Amino acid sequence: MLVATEIAESFRPDRRAVLYPGACLDFLKTIQRETIQLVVTSPPYNIGKEYEKRVNLEQYVAAQQQVIQECVRVLKPEGSICWQVGNHVDNGAIVPLDAVLFPVFQKFGLQCRNRIIWHFEHGLHCSRRLSGRHETVLWFTKTDTYTFHLDTVRVPQKYPGKKYFKGPRAGQYSCNPLGKNPGDVWIIPNVKSNHVEKTEHPCQFPVELIERLVLPLTNAGDWVLDPFAGSGTTIVAALRHDRRGAGAETLDKYRQIARDRIQRAMEGTLPVRPMDRQVFDPRDAGSALTTRPWDRVKAEETPLLIMEKTR
Numbered sequence: 001m002l003v004a005t006e007i008a009e010s011f012r013p014d015r016r017a018v019l020y021p022g023a024c025l026d027f028l029k030t031i032q033r034e035t036i037q038l039v040v041t042s043p044p045y046n047i048g049k050e051y052e053k054r055v056n057l058e059q060y061v062a063a064q065q066q067v068i069q070e071c072v073r074v075l076k077p078e079g080s081i082c083w084q085v086g087n088h089v090d091n092g093a094i095v096p097l098d099a100v101l102f103p104v105f106q107k108f109g110l111q112c113r114n115r116i117i118w119h120f121e122h123g124l125h126c127s128r129r130l131s132g133r134h135e136t137v138l139w140f141t142k143t144d145t146y147t148f149h150l151d152t153v154r155v156p157q158k159y160p161g162k163k164y165f166k167g168p169r170a171g172q173y174s175c176n177p178l179g180k181n182p183g184d185v186w187i188i189p190n191v192k193s194n195h196v197e198k199t200e201h202p203c204q205f206p207v208e209l210i211e212r213l214v215l216p217l218t219n220a221g222d223w224v225l226d227p228f229a230g231s232g233t234t235i236v237a238a239l240r241h242d243r244r245g246a247g248a249e250t251l252d253k254y255r256q257i258a259r260d261r262i263q264r265a266m267e268g269t270l271p272v273r274p275m276d277r278q279v280f281d282p283r284d285a286g287s288a289l290t291t292r293p294w295d296r297v298k299a300e301e302t303p304l305l306i307m308e309k310t311r
C-alpha cells in the first residue's frame with residue numbers, strides 16, 4: 001500500500017504522485033526508458049481551445065508523433081498506451097483524430113488491441129450534421145506479453161439466470177459468476193455542469209473512464225502517466241487504485257485544480273461517480289421536465305373539455 005502524500009514536481013521511480021509544471025516532451029525526457037506501465041491521455045484536438053495553438057494537420061500530427069515516440073520509449077514491455085481523442089473540426093468538416101494518429105502508433109511497432117467507443121449523451125447540438133456523441137480510445141500494447149486483467153472490469157450479464165439446456169452441464173448456470181466482458185462500447189456520462197466531478201477545466205475525463213483502463217492494464221504500485229494531465233484525472237484514477245500517477249501540465253490554473261484533486265484523492269475525500277453506477281435515465285423519475293409539455297397540456301385539458309361538454 002502506497003502511503004506518501006507529497007505531490008512532487010519531478011519524476012523519481014519511488015514517488016507516488018508527480019505533476020510536472022511544463023511541457024510533456026521536457027517531462028518525458030526526465031523519465032528512464034521502460035518505467036511506465038500505462039500511458040493514458042487526451043491530447044489537445046487542435047480546435048483552438050485556450051490551451052492550444054491551432055496549426056495545420058501535418059504540424060499537429062508531427063507534434064503528436066514526438067510525444068508518442070517518447071511515450072513508447074518510457075513504456076515497459078508489458079505496458080499499454082491509451083490515446084483518447086475525438087474530432088478535429090475544420091470549417092464544419094470533421095477529421096477523426098484516431099484515424100490520422102493510428103499510423104503513427106503503427107510506425108512505432110505498437111499493436112492495437114481495441115478501439116473503444118466512449119458514448120455520452122450531452123454536448124453541442126449540430127444543425128448541419130448529426131451531433132457528436134462519441135469519442136474513441138485507441139488501446140495499444142508494446143508487445144504480445146501485455147498485462148490484462150479482464151476480471152477487474154467485468155460487468156453484470158443481462159441474463160445471469162441462464163442455464164445450459166443440453167450437454168453434460170445441462171441445468172447448470174452458464175454465466176461467468178464474475179460477470180461478462182464489458183465490450184468495446186462504453187456508455188459513461190461526460191463531465192458537464194451537474195457532474196459531481198466537474199471543475200473549471202473544459203475537457204475533463206470522467207474518472208470512471210480511466211479507472212476502466214487502469215484496473216485491467218496495470219498492477220498495484222505501477223506507474224500510470226498522462227502527458228497532457230489537465231485537471232489530473234488520470235493521476236486521480238491511478239491513486240484511487242494504489243497505483244502511482246504522473247503527468248505534465250503547462251497551464252498554472254489547471255495545475256492548481258489538478259493538485260487539489262490529487263491531494264483529495266490521496267486523502268480519500270474526492271467525490272467521484274462510481275464505476276458501477278447505471279447511467280441515470282431522467283424518464284424514470286417521471287418529472288414534468290421529462291414529459292413533453294404539449295402532451296401534458298392535452299392531458300390537463302381533457303377533464304376541462306369534458307366538463308365543458310357536459311355543462
Ligand SMILES: C[S@@+](CC[C@H](N)C(=O)[O-])C[C@H]1O[C@@H](n2cnc3c(N)ncnc32)[C@H](O)[C@@H]1O
Nearest residue numbers: 023024051203204205228230231233248249250
Ligand atoms: C484535453 S486536455 C486534457 C484534460 C484531461 N484529460 C482531464 O481530465 O482534465 C489537454 C491538456 O493538455 C495541456 N497541454 C497542452 N499542451 C501541453 C504540453 N505540451 N504539455 C503538457 N500539457 C499540455 C492543456 O493545457 C490541457 O489542460
